[in-house]
Amino acid sequence: MVAALAVRLRDLDLAEEAFAEASAAAVPAWRAQWPRDPAAWLWRAAWRRALDAKRRAAVRRRLTPDDPQPASTPEDEVIAASDPIPDERLRLIFVCCHPAIAADARAALTLKVVCGLSTERLARAFLMAEPAMLQRITRAKRKIRDAGVPFEVPGREMWPDRLEAVLATLEIAYAQAYEDAALASDGAGFAQEVLRLSGLLAELIPREGEVLGLAALVRFAEARRPARLDPAGAMVPPAEQDMGLWRGGLIGEGARLLDAAADLGATGPRQLLAGIHGLHLSRRDTGVTPWAAIVGLYDALALFRPDAVTGVNRAVAVGEASGAAAGLASLDAVPGAGRLTNWLPYQAARAGLCERAGLREDAAAAYHAALALGPAPAERLYLERRLGALT
Amino acid sequence: MQYMLLVYEPEDLDQGPEGQASLMDVAARHMALAKAMSEAGAMQAGAGLQPVATATTVRTSASGQTLHDGPFAETREHLGGFYLIEAPDLDAAIKWARQVPIRPGGSCEVRPVATY
Structure with missing residues (x-):
């Protein structure tokens, strides 16, 4: 919902604030009467609050006449009618990973804005002090608003730059999650977000091999997570892991994604990394790790x-x-x-x-x-x- | 939104007969770009600047104002010109910036114009 608000308002902070205010208002209001459609209630409340805030800000800046009420689009009417939360996360991922945003801020900003992870948790994951992380995120948000970074999925002709930045960001985010997992159960939830995002990206952009490759890579790596530590908490290398602990569902998903990627015929580093993970997992069927193929x-x-x-x-x-x-x-x-x-x-x-x-x-x-x-x-x-x- | 495209180049690029030839070439491409911007309705203003040797700087300190010969900062790259354009968003502005003819060693800074 924050994503949908942000895309319409073109302001990440305003969207987060409006959603928080609406959520706070929901508690007493819903205690009095439970709404028929809670999500739609929240959406309307947050949208109203955001518009109010915008109007107040406009008055404060003594702007020329008030922003006109945005015209109601067919999209808005659909939203009002049934599903109140359009999936705007893809657009938002592209915003957060815009090349005009400092590379070291993109992963944190994506996890914050698209997945809603707290600044405190991000600071811990990226080994930074919380104020420094907050500053990095705030600066990035301000740049997005003030420099006019478009809230659009860029046209295909811009994908060589833009999609690569998105994939690199998710890879960094996942590397954090993967390392974190070895030491704390906290990281598993973090990885869950990247699992979700990479899957979403593969669903929305299914004709790009590297998008599918990344989704497969994250699934293969997550499939082994329960087997990565022994009962004493020590790391277990893939070739020695208990295959009974590997998650078959994720392995199947990853394999399907990687097959689909192979059909597209444009190989890339993420597909190859996924392939390496896949070969480790093939021990489940053959009983041996195919090291020569892994070297290849x-x-x-x-x-x-x-x-x-x-x-x-x-x-x-x-x-x-x-x-x-x-x-x-x-x-x-x-x-x-x-x-x-x-x-x-x-x-x-x-x-x-x-x-x-x-x-x-x-x-x-x-x-x-x-x-x-x-x-x-x-x-x-x-x-x-x-x-x-x-x- | 309005964006400034600030063009920075090292001035020694213009020196010598080869430098003069490349300057003529770049100037012609600037003219073509300005024409394209006008036709697209993006052009608000733009100009090339005289060499940095012609610059005079008014400095203000706590004790008053002083005049200096030369630019504000001694850097290798100097502001050589600018475009003021109207563009729907940063991506559109960057698209124009990529078309600004700049010789190797130069750069084009894209800055949104503040609105009050």
Whole structure:
């Protein structure tokens, strides 16, 4: 409902305030008489409050004549008649992910405005102080209003820029949720929002492979969530997870999305990442993790993302597919490997590969280095356990 | 809404015979853009500015006003001209800004005009 208000008012703050006021007014009013259609009641109350606020603001600014009452469109009449809450979330996602908004504000703003997450919770997820997060969100909202960012889904000709920004934002938001989940149950709800949004996007834009790829990726990753921690709270790598805990419904949804994406014939990094997750999940049917195929997908992914994240993950897969020595060789070949010694995933990968190669001293050194880099509690437990088993 | 498109370029681009030739080329493309803006009903105003060496700055401090030879800020990129346009929203304004002929090293800032 906030989304629908915001699109009509072209002002995120005003929409949130009007909705909050209407909700507050609903409590006493509904106690007296329960409305026939509570959602429609809320919509009308919020809309009226927003218009009042706009009028008051106009008077304060001593504007030339009052804004005329917006003409009633057929859309408004449909709203008044039956379904009071049109789904405006897609438009709002494009607004929040506009390239004119600072990249580091987009994910937080999207989760705040489209999913209604609190500033306090966002601050925690993005490891920021709450006032700083509030300031970032406020600045972004003000820019949207004052610079005239359009509340429209951009035309297809603008999608190369705009859709990519949306997908990148959701990917960042999900990465937060995924990491968060390893340490607290709080993150699961956060991930639920990204699950919903990526599904919505796939429903509304079903002809773009990367949109479907992202939705599949989030579903595959969420399918494994119940198996990611052992009873002691330690991280469990995918290849060792209890397949009985994986959520079959999400796996099926993800597989259907990825198939549909493949039919469109334009591959991209998110489809490849989803494919890698899918191969891990295929152990459910075959009993083995197809490491050689996973290496193949990482090779393809490196064409789109030739970065250290891809390189380190690929080296781990090579270690499983072709032996630890080969894995270590490809870890050394990661671009900029010399600068990665202060990067936790690199040290954790090195430790695992050295351990498998029988290089116990090197492995211990890498485990110590990884532990010194401040891993999350679940990963700390896992690393400590591996280190303990070495000696 | 009204938007200012502020065109910044390093001035040394105009130096030498090659620079002069590229200046002539850019000027012709500015004329064409201004014509397109007028035809679309977007053009409100616009002008190119004389080189920054012609600038004089009036500075105001607590003790009064002083005159300075030169621009307000010593930067490599200088304000070289502007367009004032009418556009329905930021995307439409950015669409015009992308068509402003700017040589490598320059930029075009899009600023909404304040309304009171």
